[in-house]
Amino acid sequence: MPRPTNDGTAARAAALRLLDAVLRRDETLEHAAFAATRGLPPADARLAQAIAGETLRRLPDLDALIDAKMARPVASDAKARMVLRIALTQAIVMNIPHHAVVATALPMVNGGPRRLVHGVLSRLLKDELPPLEAPRLPEELEARWAHWGEDVVAAARKMLGERPPLDISLKGDDVAAPDGKSLAPRHRRVASDCTVTDLEGFEAGGWWVQDLASSLPARLVPADASTVLDACAAPGGKTMQLAAAGHDVTAIDISKRRLHRLKQNLERTGLAAKHVTSDLRTFEARPFDAVLLDAPCSATGTFRRHPETLYRARPRIIEEMAALQDELLAASARLVRAGGTIVYATCSLEREEGEDQIEAFLSAHPEFSLSPANVGITGIAPTDRGWLRILPGMLADEGGLDGFFIAKLVRAAE
Numbered sequence: 056m057p058r059p060t061n062d063g064t065a066a067r068a069a070a071l072r073l074l075d076a077v078l079r080r081d082e083t084l085e086h087a088a089f090a091a092t093r094g095l096p097p098a099d100a101r102l103a104q105a106i107a108g109e110t111l112r113r114l115p116d117l118d119a120l121i122d123a124k125m126a127r128p129v130a131s132d133a134k135a136r137m138v139l140r141i142a143l144t145q146a147i148v149m150n151i152p153h154h155a156v157v158a159t160a161l162p163m164v165n166g167g168p169r170r171l172v173h174g175v176l177s178r179l180l181k182d183e184l185p186p187l188e189a190p191r192l193p194e195e196l197e198a199r200w201a202h203w204g205e206d207v208v209a210a211a212r213k214m215l216g217e218r219p220p221l222d223i224s225l226k227g228d229d230v231a232a233p234d235g236k237s238l239a240p241r242h243r244r245v246a247s248d249c250t251v252t253d254l255e256g257f258e259a260g261g262w263w264v265q266d267l268a269s270s271l272p273a274r275l276v277p278a279d280a281s282t283v284l285d286a287c288a289a290p291g292g293k294t295m296q297l298a299a300a301g302h303d304v305t306a307i308d309i310s311k312r313r314l315h316r317l318k319q320n321l322e323r324t325g326l327a328a329k330h331v332t333s334d335l336r337t338f339e340a341r342p343f344d345a346v347l348l349d350a351p352c353s354a355t356g357t358f359r360r361h362p363e364t365l366y367r368a369r370p371r372i373i374e375e376m377a378a379l380q381d382e383l384l385a386a387s388a389r390l391v392r393a394g395g396t397i398v399y400a401t402c403s404l405e406r407e408e409g410e411d412q413i414e415a416f417l418s419a420h421p422e423f424s425l426s427p428a429n430v431g432i433t434g435i436a437p438t439d440r441g442w443l444r445i446l447p448g449m450l451a452d453e454g455g456l457d458g459f460f461i462a463k464l465v466r467a468a469e
């Protein structure tokens with residue numbers, strides 16, 4: 056087990072392991088953090104995650120700066136480049152003194168490309184470094200999102216360079232909760248530079264952290280739906296909304312580990328829902344009045360909080376996710392009663408996981424039709440087709456919200 060250090064090298068080595076896990080092994084930062092920061096004091100673990108996260112936000116710009124100082128090209132996954140990326144991030148974004156940046160970078164390349172890293176880093180740190188406030192997105196992603204419009208891509212860049220706001224959902228109207236601006240019923244946007252567990256009312260359990268966009272799908276479940284299946288439920292943000300709204304909720308998820316977190320969330324908030332570990336595709340039950348399908352996806356809409364999605368969401372992953380969503384939608388159709396509602400959602404900015412998915416579903420299931428996804432929030436309105444497409448740039452003056460696609464599908468009465 057690594058020993059705690061007071062010279063900062065262990066945190067940088069952990070940041071390097073995190074970056075490596077994301078860029079070379081396609082892991083999420085959250086998943087990679089278990090192994091990469093094991094045994095580190097919490098402050099070092101937090102620093103490692105902050106360095107890796109900030110590096111991933113600005114990778115194309117960091118690489119351009121590095122390349123300008125390299126005599127010969129260096130592979131994108133070479134250790135020298137990884138160490139230089141981490142070092143530059145600390146100097147540019149985190150305002151860490153240059154001597155500390157160099158002193159913690161060089162031990163990572165001892166016995167390796169130390170001379171190269173030292174030389175390039177010295178040349179880089181001599182110059183005035185740009186602030187990188189609106190970082191470029193990876194090239195292939197900028198190309199993929201171009202169809203949303205230049206303004207959307209520009210807004211995405213801006214959002215990537217900013218600290219995302221912290222949204223909370225309230226269990227009721229009179230709960231103890233931190234102050235903040237309310238953009239929707241039972242929503243509050245609070246200061247983001249704080250520790251969540253220190254905020255007012257956390258222990259009392261009257262609220263939970265949930266991006267405003269992520270709270271929209273549950274708002275579309277009809278108030279008179281008595282029984283609701285939360286079909287991909289963990290860790291339970293939407294389950295809690297549904298339970299707080301008074302529905303009889305059954306929450307299922309294929310992951311036992313994630314469902315355990317849902318159980319803990321229900322316990323903290325004192326809300327009730329049945330929970331079952333199950334694959335939705337084989338789940339059997341009497342049809343529900345409504346099914347909320349918050350499907351697994353590439354999660355590219357959450358790039359502000361999870362910048363690694365910008366690199367993980369390659370076309371093959373999107374294709375695999377779309378195939379799974381197709382199966383999950385078919386299972387949801389089987390589990391909703393005649394006259395009932397399916398709310399389908401993905402935190403993705405890819406049409407394959409949103410618009411295309413629903414058009415294909417409607418062709419294969421003529422018994423379903425779209426109902427306008429009106430959430431009654433200023434600035435968030437359904438498209439002409441009736442679904443909600445949440446894009447970068449929406450509610451920008453308020454701090455924005457995650458990218459999402461949400462459709463409300465109603466099954467014809469028999």
Ligand SMILES: C[S@@+](CC[C@H](N)C(=O)[O-])C[C@H]1O[C@@H](n2cnc3c(N)ncnc32)[C@H](O)[C@@H]1O
Pocket residue numbers: 286287288289290291292293294307308309310313333334335336349350351352
């Ligand atoms: C987007 S997350 C759900 C987030 C959750 N609705 C919330 O608001 O907290 C998608 C979830 O789908 C689950 N999942 C993936 N495949 C599944 C399947 N075949 N059946 C049921 N759940 C599945 C994953 O384990 C994951 O927890």
